[in-house]
Structures are given as structure tokens and as C-alpha cells.
């Protein structure tokens with residue numbers, strides 16, 4: 001049985017494919033897959049899913065390995081083994097507000113896709129806030145008056161800038177990560193060891 005890798009669809013998928021190709025793997029079966037969500041290559045079976053679902057497939061052992069953003073691990077804290085960072089998908093978690101925002105004395109309203117991270121961040125600060133969950137385009141919330149600020153990931157800063165927002169505080173840094181199912185690491189140790197080493201940007205020194 002080939003190892004099963006769950007890959008986050010979209011942005012990380014594209015960046016992973018470049019990385020995977022740079023390691024000498026043939027990416028043709030993965031780029032020519034059409035709408036298929038499960039693809040076999042000579043080395044692996046790949047499944048394509050949204051980030052939080054990648055973590056779920058790995059946690060439940062459907063996938064042996066997963067490629068997922070560190071932001072997803074911070075938000076959902078799945079029970080998986082976090083092997084090592086991969087050299088793509090770099091971004092930061094930040095609080096952002098409208099430029100020149102004047103804070104009132106009331107309880108702040110914070111909009112975010114990352115409600116778990118947001119809650120933990122303000123708890124650590126000892127500040128009580130109202131958190132509003134959004135699914136995307138969170139930069140709209142302060143502009144339209146839904147929230148005082150957002151907590152979101154920032155890469156280039158272009159989305160904030162083009163929407164008149166500025167970073168107030170950055171508090172976490174992420175990249176894509178290789179994660180593994182905990183029991184697969186033990187049971188399929190021999191089969192997984194060499195592929196994990198091959199996917200390791202540091203040449204396999206991290207996990208034995």
C-alpha cells in the first residue's frame with residue numbers, strides 16, 4: 001500500500017507542487033487531475049481537501065501524512081504529529097484595523113475566520129472582546145462597521161492595504177507543515193521513514 005498524503009487544495013497545493021517537483025518527483029498526474037479528488041502517483045496516493053479537513057483525515061488515519069498551514073493547526077489543534085515546516089506558505093497572524101482608528105471605550109468587536117486563535121490571543125492579554133465568526137473576505141468587516149478590528153493572516157499585506165486597513169499587532173508566524181497520523185508513524189514506520197526524509201527540506205534530520 002502506498003502512503004496516503006492529504007494535500008490542502010488551492011494556494012498550498014500550487015506551492016507544494018513546485019516544491020514536490022523540485023525534489024525530483026513527477027507532478028504530471030497531479031496537475032492533470034481535472035476535478036478528481038484522489039490521485040495515484042508512482043509513490044503516493046494523494047487526496048485533495050480543505051485545510052481543516054486535511055487535519056481531520058490525518059487525525060483519523062485515512063491519510064498517513066498531510067500538507068497543511070500552521071494556521072490551521074493553531075486554530076483547530078488536531079491530534080496529529082506535527083513533523084516539520086515546509087519552505088512555502090509563509091504568513092503571519094495579525095490584528096488589523098482601519099488606518100487612524102479611534103477606539104471607543106466599549107467592548108471591542110473582532111471579526112475572524114480564526115475564532116479559536118482570536119479567543120486565545122485576547123484571553124492571554126486579559127481582554128474581554130466579542131468575536132464574530134466570518135468565513136472569508138474578513139477585511140470587509142471593519143470597513144462596513146461589522147467589527148472594530150479583524151484577526152487574519154497576512155502575507156504581502158496587499159489585501160489590507162487595498163482595503164484601507166493597517167496591522168495593529170502581529171502575533172504568530174506560520175508556514176505550511178508536514179503532519180502525520182500518530183499511529184501510522186509507528187505501524188508504518190519503515191514505509192514512511194524514507195518518504196518523510198525525502199520531503200524534509202533539511203534532508204531528513206528531524207524525525208527518525
Ligand SMILES: Nc1ncnc2c1ncn2[C@@H]1O[C@H](COP(=O)(O)OP(=O)(O)OP(=O)(O)O)[C@@H](O)[C@H]1O
Pocket residue numbers: 008009010011012050051068069070071072089090091136153154155156175176
Ligand atoms: N495570503 C496568504 N499567504 C500565504 N499563505 C496563505 C495565504 N492565504 C492562505 N494561506 C495559507 O494557505 C492555506 C490555504 O489557504 P487558501 O486561501 O488556499 O484556502 P482557504 O483559506 O480555505 O480559502 P478558500 O475558501 O478561498 O479556498 C491557509 O490555511 C494558509 O496556511
Ligand SMILES: O=P(O)(O)OC[C@H]1O[C@H](OP(=O)(O)OP(=O)(O)O)[C@H](O)[C@@H]1O
Pocket residue numbers: 135136137138139152153154155156157158159160
Ligand atoms: O497579505 P496578502 O498577501 O494580501 O494575503 C492575505 C489575504 O489572503 C487570505 O485570503 P484568501 O485569499 O485566502 O481569501 P479569503 O478572504 O476568502 O480567506 C487572507 O485571509 C487575507 O485576506
